[in-house]
Amino acid sequence: xxxxxFEFALFFPAVLLAHFGLPGRFRWLLLLLASCAFYMAFVxxxxxxxxLTIVVDYVAGLLIARAQGVARxxxxxxxxxxxxxxxxxxxxxxxxxxxxxxxxxxxxFQNPVPALSMILPIGxxxxxxxxxxYTIEVYRGAQEPERHFGRYALYVxxxxxxxxxxxxxxQNLLPQLAALDNIGFSSERMTSGLRLIAWxxxxxxxxxxxxxxxxxxxxxxxxxxxxxxxLVSAYAFSVQIYCDFSAYSDIARGASRILGVELMRNFxxxxxxxxxxxxxxxxxxxxxxxxxxxxxxxxGGSRGSRARTIRNxxxxxxxxxxxxxxxxxxxxxxxxxxxxxxxxxGSRQPRAARLGWRTLAVFHLVTxxxxxxxxxxxxxxxxxxxxxxxAGGWLTRSTHNLGEPxxxxxAGVAAYAVLVLEHLAARHSLxxxxxxxxxxxxxxxxxxxxxxxxxxARVSHQQFIYFQF
Amino acid sequence: xxxxxxFALFLSPLLVVSTGVExxxxxxxxxxxxxxxxxxxxxxRIQILVTGNSHxxxxxxxxxxxxxxxxxxxxxxxxxxxxxxxxxxxxxFPGLKLLLIGVSYNSIQRRxxxxxxxxxxxxxxxxxxxxxxxxxPWLDSRRFSLFATFGAQRSLEYVFAGFRPRTPIPRSWExxxxxxxxxxxxxxxxxxxxxxxxxxxxxxxxxxxxxxxxEALIGLARARGARPVLLVAPVSRSYExxxxxxxxxxxxxxxxxxxxxxQVDVKNYWRDPRFExxxxxxxxxxxxxxxAKLSSILRSEVVEPALR
Numbered sequence: 001x002x003x004x005x006f007e008f009a010l011f012f013p014a015v016l017l018a019h020f021g022l023p024g025r026f027r028w029l030l031l032l033l034a035s036c037a038f039y040m041a042f043v044x045x046x047x048x049x050x051x052l053t054i055v056v057d058y059v060a061g062l063l064i065a066r067a068q069g070v071a072r073x074x075x076x077x078x079x080x081x082x083x084x085x086x087x088x089x090x091x092x093x094x095x096x097x098x099x100x101x102x103x104x105x106x107x108x109f110q111n112p113v114p115a116l117s118m119i120l121p122i123g124x125x126x127x128x129x130x131x132x133x134y135t136i137e138v139y140r141g142a143q144e145p146e147r148h149f150g151r152y153a154l155y156v157x158x159x160x161x162x163x164x165x166x167x168x169x170x171q172n173l174l175p176q177l178a179a180l181d182n183i184g185f186s187s188e189r190m191t192s193g194l195r196l197i198a199w200x201x202x203x204x205x206x207x208x209x210x211x212x213x214x215x216x217x218x219x220x221x222x223x224x225x226x227x228x229x230x231l232v233s234a235y236a237f238s239v240q241i242y243c244d245f246s247a248y249s250d251i252a253r254g255a256s257r258i259l260g261v262e263l264m265r266n267f268x269x270x271x272x273x274x275x276x277x278x279x280x281x282x283x284x285x286x287x288x289x290x291x292x293x294x295x296x297x298x299x300g301g302s303r304g305s306r307a308r309t310i311r312n313x314x315x316x317x318x319x320x321x322x323x324x325x326x327x328x329x330x331x332x333x334x335x336x337x338x339x340x341x342x343x344x345x346g347s348r349q350p351r352a353a354r355l356g357w358r359t360l361a362v363f364h365l366v367t368x369x370x371x372x373x374x375x376x377x378x379x380x381x382x383x384x385x386x387x388x389x390x391a392g393g394w395l396t397r398s399t400h401n402l403g404e405p406x407x408x409x410x411a412g413v414a415a416y417a418v419l420v421l422e423h424l425a426a427r428h429s430l431x432x433x434x435x436x437x438x439x440x441x442x443x444x445x446x447x448x449x450x451x452x453x454x455x456x457a458r459v460s461h462q463q464f465i466y467f468q469f
Numbered sequence: 470x471x472x473x474x475x476f477a478l479f480l481s482p483l484l485v486v487s488t489g490v491e492x493x494x495x496x497x498x499x500x501x502x503x504x505x506x507x508x509x510x511x512x513x514r515i516q517i518l519v520t521g522n523s524h525x526x527x528x529x530x531x532x533x534x535x536x537x538x539x540x541x542x543x544x545x546x547x548x549x550x551x552x553x554x555x556x557x558x559x560x561x562f563p564g565l566k567l568l569l570i571g572v573s574y575n576s577i578q579r580r581x582x583x584x585x586x587x588x589x590x591x592x593x594x595x596x597x598x599x600x601x602x603x604x605x606p607w608l609d610s611r612r613f614s615l616f617a618t619f620g621a622q623r624s625l626e627y628v629f630a631g632f633r634p635r636t637p638i639p640r641s642w643e644x645x646x647x648x649x650x651x652x653x654x655x656x657x658x659x660x661x662x663x664x665x666x667x668x669x670x671x672x673x674x675x676x677x678x679x680x681x682x683x684e685a686l687i688g689l690a691r692a693r694g695a696r697p698v699l700l701v702a703p704v705s706r707s708y709e710x711x712x713x714x715x716x717x718x719x720x721x722x723x724x725x726x727x728x729x730x731x732q733v734d735v736k737n738y739w740r741d742p743r744f745e746x747x748x749x750x751x752x753x754x755x756x757x758x759x760x761a762k763l764s765s766i767l768r769s770e771v772v773e774p775a776l777r
Binding site for chain 1: 471472479483487609610613621661669
């Protein structure tokens with residue numbers, strides 16, 4: 001079930017009515033059932049995979065808390081192995097098979113990896129990482145094991161963030177789920193949540209889905225795209241992926257806020273970063289901090305020599321690339337970021353919150369790296385980059401079909417408006433000013449948003465990009 | 470309660486306006502709505518029914534066929550939709566003698582996207598659903614809202630036109646005005662783009678489904694005592710040269726197989742030397758002169774023998 005679908009527009013109000021209509025003690029059950037329905041709207045059978053990891057991690061959490069010494073470590077290892085095993089089978093097996101097949105063909109041996117044909121369960125990497133975060137925190141003693149099985153299952157399955165994050169930590173989510181019994185309806189939470197949902201929908205339906213048409217068209221016909229089209233598409237994808245993913249996070253946070261659960265912020269205007277390190281503190285924050293806390297710091301972080309720091313950074317970014325997808329394109333994307341962050345890690349960090357040439361340079365580096373993220377294969381990414389600098393079309397009208405010129409202009413204006421509005425909202429506390437304004441002004445703004453959505457939104461069932469991960 | 474009251478107050482103008490627009494859009498006589506009404510009316514004069522996509526919609530000129538004819542073809546209409554329309558409306562034509570089934574380069578492999586807005590428009594106008602593995606999502610706003618089906622731009626055009634059609638509705642259903650469907654782009658880039666669009670909608674996985682639709686169309690015609698004929702309209706030499714040999718071979722094999730299995734007539738004008746570049750409006754659509762030429766050829770080679 002997509003957030004930008006008619007189904008969700010019916011589903012969420014129904015859940016909300018039941019949530020505040022039911023006695024508090026049943027809320028966890030209602031949200032758990034709603035989460036099951038939400039997940040099963042994609043591929044019903046895959047809920048069994050979730051059930052398996054939930055049972056394994058729930059039991060592991062209890063056993064880790066009870067055990068001492070090696071046994072404690074062994075139960076953590078068991079839990080991690082189970083989660084990584086699920087990822088390996090469902091996400092990385094086809095990649096492993098294809099590479100083994102290529103190697104077997106090259107060196108002339110029998111491929112030892114059997115072929116398995118499976119659809120990647122939606123949001124697998126997100127809920128697996130959230131589940132792993134629970135057992136690791138219990139192992140570290142930073143989190144009490146959750147004894148209420150239903151509440152633990154809800155921690156993994158909580159529908160607003162189930163399929164594309166934010167990847168929550170147990171310390172933030174579990175206490176809030178436990179306190180659901182006593183939460184009452186709040187009109188402030190409701191309006192604030194609705195504002196977030198509306199902003200997310202505007203970003204997704206007006207900007208991301210419009211830019212998607214342009215970008216998809218270019219990637220579908222790389223061999224004929226000229227440099228102008230490739231350049232426009234590269235910028236377009238940068239904005240598309242931001243508006244798509246941050247829209248999902250906004251809607252998730254808004255929906256959850258209305259239900260009484262505050263989710264972590266996942267984006268902080270990342271394209272205003274003055275360094276790549278800063279970019280990663282502002283982009284997909286829940287994943288960056290996950291890798292920082294559970295991989296980078298345990299590897300030694302920046303505590304050792306510079307060579308060791310660089311090694312740790314490269315490991316983290318290569319893993320982050322692989323987390324996104326089982327394809328060499330994601331590995332290269334991670335490597336580009338890893339090398340760039342490692343190179344810049346020794347230099348003096350610029351003052352934050354200043355837009356200037358550094359911001360522009362970071363944006364362009366990130367945009368260039370997105371080519372590997374978006375391209376279906378390394379060969380396509382190479383074609384893209386080669387043609388970007390060699391296919392010409394700079395001084396002539398772009399002959400490649402980017403789409404209707406009015407659509408391209410509209411998408412560009414909308415994209416620019418979103419980035420500027422987010423910048424101004426943060427700099428000048430626009431939301432606070434809106435809340436302090438007269439009702440007629442507030443309603444005029446809200447009606448304008450509804451009108452903009454009705455007139456400019458693309459009616460499509462374009463999935464959120466990060467669902468595939 | 471205060472919040473609920475304010476929220477209801479906020480929503481009420483939106484509900485009033487959107488209900489008004491929806492009701493207005495339901496009154497609009499689109500090309501499909503008008504054609505559906507024409508199809509509902511029994512017409513014993515009609516002896517020939519033409520199905521297919523834009524190639525047949527603008528490429529067959531019914532008056533030149535020399536018998537009562539209804540052109541049921543339309544832009545981007547797939548074989549499965551042809552099947553559904555014929556199933557739904559064949560009863561309106563008791564005098565039917567000939568079913569001309571248009572098959573194009575991209576028809577046999579044409580994939581159907583269940584998200585295609587056109588399917589929702591057909592569902593609204595003709596009350597048909599593709600089926601055969603392509604079901605419209607039951608909880609999709611376009612099943613309930615014409616504003617969502619048409620999109621904001623087209624809906625607003627209707628609103629500002631007082632809910633009247635944007636373009637004149639054809640007075641007869643013998644040939645659609647080409648300007649409604651086809652551009653005049655005759656550049657090489659235009660041909661490449663057009664072919665890229667066709668290739669983008671083609672997949673070998675779709676062949677079985679489209680062949681089933683063809684078999685059903687042949688069966689429907691025969692059950693009514695009409696003669697089915699598979700027709701491949703001509704395309705320009707430039708377009709033909711850019712098509713892929715494997716796709717052309719698949720089309721020809723499929724037609725040959727249907728001919729052998731079901732003894733159905735196949736009229737293939739794909740590379741007919743009688744058609745010149747000047748006969749085409751763009752690369753794969755005949756212009757008015759070309760349509761008259763194809764129709765008079767069909768009259769002598771297909772219609773007259775069938776109606777004799």
